Amino acid sequence: MDFWSRLLAHTPLSSASSRKDFAKDPARRLHRFEKEYSQLLHTWRNSSNLAHDDEAAERIEIRLQELTNLLSDEFRRPLPHPCISFSAAKQVYIPVAKIATSSFNEWIIKEAVLFFATLIESEEEAFVENDSFSGSLTNLLVRITGANSIRLSADIEARIVELAFNITTKIRLNPDILPAWFKSQHQVSQDGKMLLDNHEKFTGRTQKQDFPLFYLLMDYIHHEGKVGDFARTGLLYIIEAASSSVLLEQWIVESDLSTLMATGLGALYSQLSRKLVIDHPPNELPPILAFSDYEHPKSNYEVVSSCSPEFQSHLDTFLSHLLFWQDVLNHCKSVEVKSTLLEHFQVIFLQQLLYPSLLESSDVDGGSSVAVLTYLRRILESVDHPDMINLILHYLLALPDVVASVTSDSGDIVSAARKRKSLDLATMMASKSEAAADPLLFNLVDLIRACLRSQNHQTVYVTLQLVSVILKRHHRYAVSTLLYTEGVLGDSHHRTVGAQQQEVDYFMTLADTIGGQDNFNEVYENTLKDTMIRLENHPCSIRLVTPKVSTTNHKLPALPDGSPGAPQDVRSHSLHPDDPLLNIVLDRLETFFLNPVEVNLALTEALFDLAVCGYMHLEGWFLRNAQGYEFEDEDDEPSLGAPPSDPDSQEYIEYTHMQALQECRRRPKWIPSSLPRLMKVLQKLCDQVTAYRDSVPRFDDLLQQRREAFQIADNLTDNLSMVQQPIGNRTPISHSSTATPSVDRGYFDDDRNTSRERPSGLESLAQRFFSELGTPSRSGSPRGRKEVRRVTSDRPAPPNDTPLRAPLPRSFSPASAASAPLASWEARSDTVFNTQARAFQAIDQSILARRVGIPETKPLVGPITLSFDRNPTMIQGDSVDGDESRASEEGEGGGEDALLAPSEDGETDASTVAGAEEKTVTVSHVLTNAIVLQAFLLEVASLVQCRAGLFDEVRFT
Structure with a gap:
């Protein structure tokens, strides 16, 4: 039977079962491991130089690979693990490290690194805690990554750094492993002090042999990809382990870690x-x-x-x-x-x-x-x-x-x-x-x-x-350095509820004077949401918005900064009207329409951020000073009647409380001279928009087209981002405080029935982006809307203000239309329509290309009625010419003298205007800045409204 058993064992039919039995049998597995190890040593000893003996190097590589495979297969199987025990008892890793160090062969080094990684991964026989194992592995890693080693591939370097990272992970989990890898070799005197040359202490020359693994990771922290990630994380684990070892802490302090990182x-x-x-x-x-x-x-x-x-x-x-x-x-x-x-x-x-x-x-x-x-x-x-x-x-x-x-x-x-x-x-x-x-x-x-x-x-x-x-x-650092602030005590400086409503309506009215056809109520609601998020996320506002745990626990959350020399907690303060930074920003704001758009975006952002902090009071520099309110005697104010005779009675207390509420609801006099400079500048900018509207033909139509172009661009960006994302990762679009709201989806649905020969708004917008014209041409007018153009005033249309729809031919009649083929009529209609459309685009192009300066404006006169679906508000301004009011009867050329008049060929003749501004911009530039200004006014109104509720800044009594 033994003969037949041996014979069947070598047949192909029994080879598969034999391999399975061999893998399950620990004794046979150990026998195979010892055999491969002996052949490895034999090949190494019989080769004089592995760097030049390719055949021996290949055999050694195969043997190392077999040893690694046997170990990897074994520690996944149930105990016993004789191969791993044999490796620990015979210290197989020592000759493996020597072979890889002296081979100068990339493939042998790779297999040696995998061999050590497999032993560490087995978590048996305490390889990581063994001094002999750590010494062999450290010597291997230092030699193969040193200056005299061969150039390794990126894959092998990644495996080396990953191996070092695995060791640091185990050190982090078990600090008792640290002495096997870190051995301080400082010379110590009799009194316990270290004797080191000053230059060697600073440069860290002697420290490298104390902790080679540390410096190995330091060499790779600047690399990209997973190599750098492994190196940086491993170094962090070592530094974290310093808290459990005074010797390592002292070594890191005296090493050149800080010097190398800083340099x-x-x-x-x-x-x-x-x-x-x-x-x-x-x-x-x-x-x-x-x-x-x-x-x-x-x-x-x-x-x-x-x-x-x-x-x-x-x-x-x-x-x-x-x-x-x-x-x-x-x-x-x-x-x-x-x-x-x-x-x-x-x-x-x-x-x-x-x-x-x-x-x-x-x-x-x-x-x-x-x-x-x-x-x-x-x-x-x-x-x-x-x-x-x-x-x-x-x-x-x-x-x-x-x-x-x-x-x-x-x-x-x-x-x-x-x-x-x-x-x-x-x-x-x-x-x-x-x-x-x-x-x-x-x-x-x-x-x-x-x-x-x-x-x-x-x-x-x-x-x-x-x-x-x-x-x-970092607002705390700006309060006493970048800004000129003054402290505020108590709530007497807070504005009343009547003044609050009046100022919010004022900013909303200014935004309305710029004009537009969109649903500004929806735009303002989205702006309110974004403003509330920004207020709540400001670092100084954490103490103000964090709810108290209980009525007896009034301790506020501590600020996450206790560094020596750091500014103290921010207290209630206000910005001084003479603050240099504020006035420099307002100087830039006065030339808003001549500024580059990116500068205006940064200007409005900086002004908004000045007022975001919950401890910053707005009265005096952003809003009117509450100490300067003046009220008129209003006869139509409902009377509360005579006060009760007994001052100590409950009725008298309620009477005084209602009287205080009624007083706070009153709206102060609107005195333009008492307005802070910011409000005056914003009013002046809105007056300039009105002057542009009176001077530039089709200003309102062009402004609306510009707003819709931004809406289309936003939708294109959102659609592209949704297409690029996987279906499972698509998220709904969040609200944003952009200058214009989202485009109505019906706008695209109504466009489907229009002629394809006429360029759509999307196509025209794309042409503008890709052509990058300094003065972009007008896109196709929105189609499918009930109102084609918006009438903003009663003044007559300028000469160039032609209708958007082409007129019908004079020879057209219902009878001729019925007798003519439908296709022929559509062809003639499209031809006329396209011709008119191209003419309108040329006219708009010439208007957009005109160069204008800052127009002369007239101060606000007469009442301004709010039209944002809120309670109408009358803001009375100073009259310049008595009963003269700013109305649309000024005509189309009311403010044209303040602008640079364009010539017939579209060029600006500055000599025709006396005292004209040297710097001019195109009408297209003015339109974009007008939309930015309107968005900022909505943000300012939302800021004032949100702060009143979030930070309790309004007085009701």
């Missing part, structure tokens, strides 16, 4: 372009810029465009490393390690690189101010760690230093190490620079104010963006 961040910052222009790709120009006088800025080898792929790659790399700094500080539980890192961040990055670049920037040398302000904005947008934010803004804003005692649980050993590290850092920096710049002489506030007065609109644009970021995310 690495500085090197990435230095790679960013010194000169920058903000631009958009030609095929991705936002619609709001495409419908304006936007011109692509010029870039060259020295001035880089912000949409350059190479620049975006460098900026993303820099920001990702900055976020790694934040992650390190978040995971670090050691006060000494964190302090060392922040100290190097300030000295090496802030003082030596960031602040000097801000100090040396200029808007006359091709965009260096644009570059550094953009980088600073992106830094403040990306970083959330309070210590980093405090360090950056505390230094750049030149806030006074506060010396705070740092308590450490590690004792005097780590504290002494940190002091030595600080001294070494100061000595090194002193040897590199003779005198460092001091923010006390020129800080970030000075730079912001200077850049806001710049003639370069890109400098103004990026500066306003930076201001908005500071106001939105």
Whole structure:
């Protein structure tokens, strides 16, 4: 039977069952493992040089692969695991590491790394805690990634870093493993102090042999993809483990971790372009810029465009490393390690690189101010760690230093190490620079104010963006530095409910004067929702909007910043009307229609952010001062009757309460001279819109067409995003505070029956985007609406105000139509219609191409009636000419003298207008800015209304 059994065992019919039995049998599996291991050693010893012996290298690779497969299969099976036990008892990993180290063969190295990874993954025999195992693996990793090793592929590097990451994961889960991988070899004197050369201490030369795994991960933290992710996360786990080991904490403080991280961040910052222009790709120009006088800025080898792929790659790399700094500080539980890192961040990055670049920037040398302000904005947008934010803004804003005692649980050993590290850092920096710049002489506030007065609109644009970021995310730092504020005590400064309603109606009325055909009630409701979200999400408003847990628990949530030197909690304050930043912004706002659209968007955003903080009172600079209310004696006010005779009675108390309520409902006199400058500027801008309407033919129709073009662009963007997303990931579109609401879906349904030869609004809009004309042509007028054009006044139509529909031919009659074929009649009608449409487009094109300046306006006279489906409000203004009122009888040329008159060929003749503004823009540019202004007025009204309810800012008694 033995003979037949052996014979059948070698037949093909029994091979499959034999392999299964072999895998199940631990003894046979061990026998196979020992055999493969012996052949591996035999091949290695008989080969003089694996680097030049390809046949031996291939055999060794196969043997290593077989050993790895046997181990991988075994630890997935039930106990016993003899192969794993054999590897631990015989220390198989030692010769495997030596073979891979001396082979200089990429495939052998790969199989050796997989072999070690399989042993670690088995979680048996305590391989990770074994000193011999850690020494062999560490030596292997150091040798194959060192300078004298062969160049490895990206896949093998990923496997190496992943293996190191797995080890750090186990160290994090079990800190007792740390001594096997970290062995401090410092020389210690008799009194316990370490004896190290100062230069070696700072450069970290002796530390590499103490913790090679740490430096292996450090070498890969700048890589992209999963290699960099594994390296950065593994390093975070090691730093987190320092809280459980005083020796490791001291070693990290004295190592060059902080130096390498700070210099690495500085090197990435230095790679960013010194000169920058903000631009958009030609095929991705936002619609709001495409419908304006936007011109692509010029870039060259020295001035880089912000949409350059190479620049975006460098900026993303820099920001990702900055976020790694934040992650390190978040995971670090050691006060000494964190302090060392922040100290190097300030000295090496802030003082030596960031602040000097801000100090040396200029808007006359091709965009260096644009570059550094953009980088600073992106830094403040990306970083959330309070210590980093405090360090950056505390230094750049030149806030006074506060010396705070740092308590450490590690004792005097780590504290002494940190002091030595600080001294070494100061000595090194002193040897590199003779005198460092001091923010006390020129800080970030000075730079912001200077850049806001710049003639370069890109400098103004990026500066306003930076201001908005500071106001939105770090308002506490702006209260005492960037803004000129004054404290407010009590609620006596709050506006009354009558004044509140009057001012909200005022802003709504201003928005209504710009005109439009859309459902502004729906637009305003969406704006209210967005404003409420922005108010609730402001960091200063957390204390105000957080509900109290109980009536006895009045403790407010603590702010997430307890850094030494950080500003204290924000208190109730108001912006002084003479604040330099506010007045510079309002100076820019006065030239709203001549400003670039992107500057106006940043202006309105900055003004909105000034008023978002819950502790910022609006009275005095944003709204009328409550202390200056004046009331008229109104005879038609319902009388409450005579007061009760007994002052102590309940009836008398109720009478006085009702009297106070009635007094607060009264609306103060509307005195234009008492309005804050912001309200006056907004009124002036709306008067300029009226002047444009009186001077520019078909202004209302062109404005409505521009608004509908934005609606179509929004719908196109939403539809494209929905198409690009998988069906399961599509989400409903949220409300947004855009200038125009969504287009009615019926608008597209009614277009289906129109002639296909006539270009649709979508087609015309696409032609404008792709052609990128400075003065885009008019799109096809909306069809299918009941009201073709909007009559905004009773004045006669301008000469060029031709009807949108083509008139019928004079020879047309019902009889001739009945006798003629239908197709022939449709052809003639379409021909006439297309001819008229092209004529109208040419007329509108000439109107849009006209260049205009700032018109002369007349002060507000007479009443303005609100028309936003709210309670009508009469806002009385000062009369200039007695009983003269601003009406439509002025005619079509009422304000035309203030504009630059275009010639017959469309060119502007500035000499024909005396005292005309030098700077002019096209009518198309004015239309876009008018829509932006209207959206901002709705946002201002929603802001005043939402703050009243959210922050209890209105007095009812």
